[in-house]
Amino acid sequence: MPLHSVFSPLRLFLPILVLGATLFLCLADATAQADTTAIPDTLAQRVAACTACHGKEGRAASDGYYPRIAGKPAGYLYNQLINFREGKRHYPVMTAMLDNLSDAYLREIAAYFASQHPPFPAPQPSNATPAELERGRQLVHEGDSKRSIPACIACHGTRMTGVTPGIPGLIGLPRDYLLGQIGAWKIGTRRASAPDCMAHIVSKMQPEDVSAVASWLAAQTVPTDSQPLPAPALPLLPRECGGVPQGVSP
Ligand code: HEC
Numbered sequence: 542m543p544l545h546s547v548f549s550p551l552r553l554f555l556p557i558l559v560l561g562a563t564l565f566l567c568l569a570d571a572t573a574q575a576d577t578t579a580i581p582d583t584l585a586q587r588v589a590a591c592t593a594c595h596g597k598e599g600r601a602a603s604d605g606y607y608p609r610i611a612g613k614p615a616g617y618l619y620n621q622l623i624n625f626r627e628g629k630r631h632y633p634v635m636t637a638m639l640d641n642l643s644d645a646y647l648r649e650i651a652a653y654f655a656s657q658h659p660p661f662p663a664p665q666p667s668n669a670t671p672a673e674l675e676r677g678r679q680l681v682h683e684g685d686s687k688r689s690i691p692a693c694i695a696c697h698g699t700r701m702t703g704v705t706p707g708i709p710g711l712i713g714l715p716r717d718y719l720l721g722q723i724g725a726w727k728i729g730t731r732r733a734s735a736p737d738c739m740a741h742i743v744s745k746m747q748p749e750d751v752s753a754v755a756s757w758l759a760a761q762t763v764p765t766d767s768q769p770l771p772a773p774a775l776p777l778l779p780r781e782c783g784g785v786p787q788g789v790s791p
């Protein structure tokens with residue numbers, strides 16, 4: 542995603558409006574109902590401020606900017622909440638919401654979204670050339686040993702649906718989101734716990750590699766069973782990754 546679209550004033554301002562309106566509606570609703578019925582104090586009710594941006598059940602917003610959080614491994618979601626809170630990832634409106642929440646509560650929120658499985662959108666039609674798509678498929682499935690790029694599936698799972706507890710899936714995500722995240726690692730605005738294996742891998746990728754993997758991944762259909770694989774299903778990771786327990790080797 543070009544930087545100007547990430548940082549355009551509308552991009553930053555719109556969410557604040559959405560959030561303001563949501564909080565206002567929640568408050569208004571509470572006042573209206575106070576006399577009659579108590580609002581059910583469920584986690585689903587309490588994360589309404591999150592789903593205002595992330596879509597119903599965390600399925601992502603249709604504009605492709607607010608990412609899907611539903612069904613991603615709980616450990617991965619928790620790590621991201623901590624990363625936003627600690628400034629390893631940046632989205633000020635969201636970070637402000639996390640500031641006062643305890644680690645235990647963040648774990649609960651992560652587990653809640655990990656257990657949601659709303660349907661995925663259809664794959665995106667691709668404008669990429671067959672050669673570019675083939676390069677993307679090759680990087681994802683085989684890597685590029687000449688450039689020391691491991692196959693993405695070696696960590697993200699053979700079905701590319703992620704691996705519990707800490708590795709997210711790579712399919713069902715829009716091309717712009719993939720480009721945005723890989724680009725953020727490249728320029729250092731997204732970091733993961735050390736050793737940051739993704740930062741290392743991204744540093745080996747040329748711009749055309751990034752474009753090829755994002756185009757190919759976004760064009761794939763999510764398998765019917767979109768659940769992340771359980772950790773023992775994965776052989777030893779090609780590199781150590783912070784935030785991913787090393788118990789993943791059999
Ligand atoms: C104002 C809109 C907004 C609100 C409200 C919001 N988020 Fe986000 N969230 C975003 C955006 C935008 C990103 C992607 C930022 C980036 O590019 O790294 C994001 C990223 C995330 C991620 C990382 C996703 C991934 O796959 O790596 C998680 C997890 C997350 N949000 C959880 C939450 C939770 C939980 C709440 C409620 C406490 C929340 N968000 C509220 C906009 C929002």
Ligand code: HEC
Pocket residue numbers: 617620621680681690691692693694695696697707708709710711719722723732733734738739742754778779780781782784785
């Ligand atoms: C050595 C293991 C490993 C390999 C190989 C690997 N990844 Fe990752 N990837 C991870 C981990 C761990 C995370 C979660 C990092 C974090 O906590 O922020 C991740 C996260 C990501 C994300 C963020 C997803 C989201 O929802 O925000 C993208 C995109 C990604 N990887 C793309 C790739 C691509 C493309 C390749 C192949 C070129 C690849 N990865 C290879 C371990 C790996």
